[in-house]
Amino acid sequence: MPIQKTHQKVDINKRRVINGEDADVIQLYPMRHTFAWDAYNVGNSNHWLPTEITMQNDIEQWRASDVLTDDERSAFKTVLGFFTTADSIAANNIVIAMYKHVTSPECRMYLLRQAYEEAIHTHAYQYIVESLGLDEGEIFNMYREVDAIYNKASFILSFNEGIFDSNFKTGTFESDQKFLENVCIFSLILEGIFFYSAFAVILGFHRQNKMVGSAEQIQYIMRDESQHLNFGINIINTIKEEQPELWTPEFQQKIVNNIREAVNLEVEFATSVFPKGIFGMNAEGFRQYIQHIADRRLARVGLPLQYNVPNPFPWMSESIDLNKEKNFFETRVTEYQVGGTLDW
Numbered sequence: 001m002p003i004q005k006t007h008q009k010v011d012i013n014k015r016r017v018i019n020g021e022d023a024d025v026i027q028l029y030p031m032r033h034t035f036a037w038d039a040y041n042v043g044n045s046n047h048w049l050p051t052e053i054t055m056q057n058d059i060e061q062w063r064a065s066d067v068l069t070d071d072e073r074s075a076f077k078t079v080l081g082f083f084t085t086a087d088s089i090a091a092n093n094i095v096i097a098m099y100k101h102v103t104s105p106e107c108r109m110y111l112l113r114q115a116y117e118e119a120i121h122t123h124a125y126q127y128i129v130e131s132l133g134l135d136e137g138e139i140f141n142m143y144r145e146v147d148a149i150y151n152k153a154s155f156i157l158s159f160n161e162g163i164f165d166s167n168f169k170t171g172t173f174e175s176d177q178k179f180l181e182n183v184c185i186f187s188l189i190l191e192g193i194f195f196y197s198a199f200a201v202i203l204g205f206h207r208q209n210k211m212v213g214s215a216e217q218i219q220y221i222m223r224d225e226s227q228h229l230n231f232g233i234n235i236i237n238t239i240k241e242e243q244p245e246l247w248t249p250e251f252q253q254k255i256v257n258n259i260r261e262a263v264n265l266e267v268e269f270a271t272s273v274f275p276k277g278i279f280g281m282n283a284e285g286f287r288q289y290i291q292h293i294a295d296r297r298l299a300r301v302g303l304p305l306q307y308n309v310p311n312p313f314p315w316m317s318e319s320i321d322l323n324k325e326k327n328f329f330e331t332r333v334t335e336y337q338v339g340g341t342l343d344w
Contacts, residue, residue, distance in 0.1 A: 001261050017239050018170045018179055020103035027105055033155040034091050036106035039227060046227070048220045050124040055131040064133045068210065071276055076211065077134065078273045079198040081142025083221075084125045086194060089156055091118035093186050097163045101179055102296075110231055116141040117224045124217045131213075148269040152194055155265055159185045178296045180239055184255050184301070187232020189262040191225050192297040197270040197286050200313055204279035207315065233300045240301075256303055259294055264309075266290045274290040281313065288312045 015021070015032035031037060061067045068076075102108055129139050143149045162168055162175075163182045170176050199222050212260045240247045270286035277283065290342035291307035298305055 016242050017104050017107060017235055018101055018176060019243075031106055031239065032163065033106040033234075034105045035238075036104065036110045036231065038329060039063070039231045039234075040106070040110040042227060043110070043117065043224070046220075046223060049120065050127040050217055053213050053216050055128070058128075058211050058213040059131055059133075063208060071274070071278060072205070072210070074272050075201055075278050076214075077139060077140065078149075079201050080128065080134075080147060082152070082198050082269070082320075083137050083195075083218075084122065084140050084255060084322050085143035085149060085153050086190060087118050087125075089153060090186065090190060091122070093113055093160070093182070094118065097160065097182065101163070101168075108233065112232070115230055117228070121221050121224070124221060127212050130219065146273075148265075148272045152265050152269060154227040155262065156185060156190050156194070176243060177251060178241075180236065180246050181255070183232055183235050183239070185258065187229055187236065188255070188259060188297045188301065191229045191232065193259070193262050193266055193290065193294055194269075195222070195225055196293050197211055197266055197290060198290060200281065200316060201274065202285070203316060204281060208279060229297075233297075234261060236301050252303055254314075255301075256298065256306065259298060259303075260306060263290050263294045285312045289316075 017033065062073075096112050099108060099111050099115075102111065125139070126136075128134075129136055143153050159182060162178045168175065168178075170179050200220065202211075202215050202218040203222075205211045208220070266284075267287045268292055270290065271283040274281070274286070275283070277285075287313050288309050291309050292311045295305040295307050295309070
């Protein structure tokens with residue numbers, strides 16, 4: 001719609017994540033949703049590119065016959081196959097669906113940054129595949145051929161039927177709830193649960209000093225995804241404040257049910273892809289870890305815990321800490337940033 005000419009200044013109290021005013025242009029000030037602006041600046045500080053990380057040791061290990069087991073090779077490729085699908089789904093959700101319905105200028109700024117980061121992640125997977133000489137068709141088509149990946153992708157995409165429709169608009173109770181559901185699915189489930197058994201496997205390689213270049217890229221991706229998750233949770237909680245009528249008991253139970261189903265799909269993925277376990281991580285450990293992660297997501301949006309289990313992989317917290325000393329001449333310095341301090 002055309003921009004309306006007026007001498008009135010922007011009223012910060014009319015700013016909303018959805019259904020707000022002045023969505024035609026990104027007019028940042030006066031600023032209301034400062035969490036989004038903070039996330040945008042953190043994203044800029046944490047900028048990285050896959051080609052900054054050397055893959056030479058990974059190439060040598062992949063070519064060697066006595067470094068990786070067959071199970072490890074299969075796990076590595078399957079995780080890559082999932083990642084390539086998940087990040088493309090996330091990017092499509094931002095660009096095709098979410099961005100056009102968000103009316104907060106600050107949130108739109110971060111969504112632009114987030115979309116770019118999803119492109120970097122896809123670049124990273126391509127860089128790993130190309131460096132190791134893997135079959136590109138096998139990796140990038142795995143979501144069609146591996147049931148556990150297909151099931152997760154289908155679950156996520158099943159919630160897009162409304163919001164991806166070109167005629168979809170926010171502004172009614174039903175459509176606003178549909179939008180909020182979409183954010184819950186993509187933030188709490190896709191980025192908050194479906195990545196995490198794959199993250200655990202790749203960081204397991206890192207703990208064994210195997211495929212370290214690939215693992216470092218996944219560490220950077222995990223840092224980005226943690227920021228995406230935090231942003232999504234802030235969006236959910238802000239919409240709850242701005243439109244509390246949407247957060248009905250029935251809606252809350254629906255989100256809980258969706259998360260419980262997602263946990264089952266993620267456990268299925270972990271146990272079917274790694275049936276014998278890998279690096280000391282077995283099926284029961286994966287189940288408990290995913291349940292623990294799910295409870296953390298539920299708590300962040302004020303929903304009741306479902307599993308109440310401890311974290312069976314406490315080393316994950318250490319592995320995702322990028323503030324480590326590294327030999328600059330062996331690998332990219334992982335605490336490197338452009339003008340900022342890493343803050344998870």
